[in-house]
Amino acid sequence: MAEIVAGFGMPHTPNFPAHVAREGPHCDVARLYADVAKHLAAVAPDVLIIFTDDHFNTFFLDNFPTFAVGIAEETAGPNDQTPMPRYKVAIPGRLAAHIRTTAIAHGFDIALVQDFEVDHAVLVPLHFLTPQMHIPVVPIFVNALAPPLPSARRCYALGEAVRAAVAEWDKPLRVAVIGSGSFSLEIGGPRIPRGERAAGFPDPEWTKHVQDLLVDARIADLLAEATTARMLRAGNIGGELLNWIAMLGVIGVRKPTAMTPHPGNGHAFGVWRWSAAPASEP
Amino acid sequence: MSVYAIDKLCRDALHDLAFREALKRDPAAAIATRDLSDEEREALLAGDVARLYEWGCHPFLLAYLTRWDLFGITQKIYNERIHTAHDARDDTDTR
Numbered sequence: 564m565a566e567i568v569a570g571f572g573m574p575h576t577p578n579f580p581a582h583v584a585r586e587g588p589h590c591d592v593a594r595l596y597a598d599v600a601k602h603l604a605a606v607a608p609d610v611l612i613i614f615t616d617d618h619f620n621t622f623f624l625d626n627f628p629t630f631a632v633g634i635a636e637e638t639a640g641p642n643d644q645t646p647m648p649r650y651k652v653a654i655p656g657r658l659a660a661h662i663r664t665t666a667i668a669h670g671f672d673i674a675l676v677q678d679f680e681v682d683h684a685v686l687v688p689l690h691f692l693t694p695q696m697h698i699p700v701v702p703i704f705v706n707a708l709a710p711p712l713p714s715a716r717r718c719y720a721l722g723e724a725v726r727a728a729v730a731e732w733d734k735p736l737r738v739a740v741i742g743s744g745s746f747s748l749e750i751g752g753p754r755i756p757r758g759e760r761a762a763g764f765p766d767p768e769w770t771k772h773v774q775d776l777l778v779d780a781r782i783a784d785l786l787a788e789a790t791t792a793r794m795l796r797a798g799n800i801g802g803e804l805l806n807w808i809a810m811l812g813v814i815g816v817r818k819p820t821a822m823t824p825h826p827g828n829g830h831a832f833g834v835w836r837w838s839a840a841p842a843s844e845p
Numbered sequence: 846m847s848v849y850a851i852d853k854l855c856r857d858a859l860h861d862l863a864f865r866e867a868l869k870r871d872p873a874a875a876i877a878t879r880d881l882s883d884e885e886r887e888a889l890l891a892g893d894v895a896r897l898y899e900w901g902c903h904p905f906l907l908a909y910l911t912r913w914d915l916f917g918i919t920q921k922i923y924n925e926r927i928h929t930a931h932d933a934r935d936d937t938d939t940r
Contacts, residue, residue: 618905624852644859708905751908751923752898753932759920761908796934799904 565658565729565736569606569837570814571599572742572777572807574830575615575687580647583691595825595832596691602820602834603692608739610655611693611700612662612725612813613685614718614806615743616707618643620682628674629713630721632663633702635677642680647690652681653699658732662701665728671721676704684743692741705809707744707802715789718805719782722812729813742810744803746770747829752799764829766797771824773804774831780818782811798829807833848901850880851889855906858915868915892916894923895930 573596583593620643622628639651666673685702703725706712713721722740729738747766749755754765764770776785789808794801814835821834854876857864867875872890881889888896894907904927911920918926 619852619856619903623856624849624903709903749904751904751906751927753927753930754934755924755927757924757928759924761911761920792934792937 564734565610565732565738567726567729567740567814568608568737569602569739570742570810570817570833570835571603571692571739572810572831572833573599573688574745574825574828574832575684575743576745576828576830577643577645577647577683577687579687580645580690591825593691595823596688598821598823599832599834600692602836603739606737606739606836608698608737610658610736610738611689611698611741612703612729612738613688613700613741613743614703614705614722614809615681615684616803616806617704618682618684618708621676621679621704624709627706627709628676628704629706630666630671631674631676631704632659632666633676633679633681633704634659634663635679638679638681638702640681641683641686643682645683645687647683647686650686650689650696652685652689652696655699655701658736659701661732662703662725662728665731666721666724669720669724669727671724673721674704688741688743703809705805707805708800710791710795710802712791712794712802712805714791715786715805715808718809719786719812722809722814724812725809726813726815740810740813742807744806745798745800745828745830746773746804747797748800748803749798750800754798764798764827766801766829769793769797769801770829770831774822774824777807777819777831777833778822780816782816785811801829847880847882847885851885851897851900851902852906854879854889855902855909858913859909865913865915869913872916889916892918892922893926894918895926898927898930
């Protein structure tokens with residue numbers, strides 16, 4: 564009975580909150596998130612599902628899940644010292660548990676995490692989209708950083724399982740889905756720029772190509788092309804595209820309502836809407 | 846396990862303030878009890894991030910060291926050194 568009402572994709576660059584606090588609401592970064600926030604407000608979701616990659620903060624390499632669902636009443640963060648406000652975020656625990664159960668029934672041996680905080684990959688998008696944190700969030704963790712990564716097809720299929728879980732949910736709920744991350748990003752590896760920058764965006768060509776595939780809804784091509792080797796050539800954080808791909812699995816093959824590049828950065832801002840605004844909206 | 850120990854050490858530098866302060870004060874003493882080989886200890890103390898990267902330490906975690914110039918690794922030095930590392934992606938990069 565619950566329905567998927569929209570999908571969104573966006574980066575979670577840790578210095579964006581501080582950047583916007585410094586530069587003000589008219590800077591590019593603020594506007595890019597504000598545009599997405601407007602679409603999100605218009606579809607009035609009751610719940611958000613966010614596909615996120617933990618940067619060794621919620622989990623560590625002693626025990627690093629390929630996929631995990633956060634099942635609790637609440638989480639908080641950031642737990643990685645990102646310079647931004649600290650937030651508490653409600654989790655719809657029963658729905659999160661139902662998503663995990665359904666995903667396991669669909670063949671995904673998905674890990675459970677119940678006592679946890681989240682890092683910038685969840686909270687930077689929410690900081691800009693729902694700073695009042697009034698919409699509960701189901702975090703679904705995808706390993707995008709520590710190879711071997713799950714395949715693009717597997718992540719898309721996980722999204723399809725989440726879609727089935729939402730369809731089976733016994734209460735009317737409007738659910739929006741977020742894929743959090745970049746397409747081309749290198750941190751700490753040999754593809755960072757020379758000089759004194761900690762991060763680089765080594766593959767503008769791939770960034771553009773991914774956006775083109777998304778705009779044309781060439782999802783089969785995207786799944787075929789987004790091999791681990793190809794994503795990592797675009798940077799050691801390039802696997803974050805998997806979060807977008809999992810989001811696409813939830814919403815299905817659709818053309819985006821908006822796909823806004825962020826020139827000079829290895830990411831974009833995407834919006835997929837199809838549902839009419841809820842009747843209660845003025 | 847040693848690559849793991851170095852990754853863990855980088856993580857602890859971010860999350861464990863007392864350990865970070867100890868690293869700033871006396872790096873050799875701070876890592877004395879860590880489960881590292883002599884070669885690894887030497888590479889860390891020399892700030893040889895290229896070697897640590899080649900051994901498989903995660904670059905996202907190694908990059909933490911620059912935040913406080915630990916082991917003498919400023920951002921500038923880090924970038925210079927990491928560019929000398931062998932990038933396994935080049936082996937399969939056919940572009």
